[in-house]
Amino acid sequence: MAARRQYEELAQQLSAIGAVKRGLGRVLPHECPAGSAAVLTLLDRHGEMRMSRLAELMAIDMSVTSRHVAHVAEHGWIDRSPDPADKRSRILRLNPAGRAMLADLSERYMNALAHYLADWSDDEVDQLNTLLGRLRASFGDCRPVPATPAVPAAAPSGRTTRTPV
16 A cells, blocks of 8 residues: 555645646637537447436536536537437437537647657556556546545654645
8 A cells, every 4th residue: 555645645646637637628629618528528438318317427417517518509519309218308419510529629639638748658658548547447436435544644744735625
């Protein structure tokens, strides 16, 4: 098990990942903000679904999901049709225009990553991909952590680590 100081450093590094996400967000076209990109990505990855399932996958409130869905629908990137099992619900599906936007987003992201990681070796990029995949797998379905997680005690250093909630 890693030492407490290693977990503190990891917490700080993960908190700083927001800067990376903001940097990548700047490459998105104005008409397709991050929430819209997430809707397109999830529909591409998981296929057609109800809005309730999309909200669950995005881990956001239904009202926020509804705004994102309305935005991508207004731009013609998804189709909404009545759910045969429940006429009150709609099935969301990515359409060809949405796939084209997703291809554009993917190209923009890859170009940005290639720019920012230009001085990284192929092995370093592979190692980062492996470790990030492992980190995501360790979190699984994001179940709550135990009330008292097993983190090794540290000698008093007077330092505290702030991590966003």
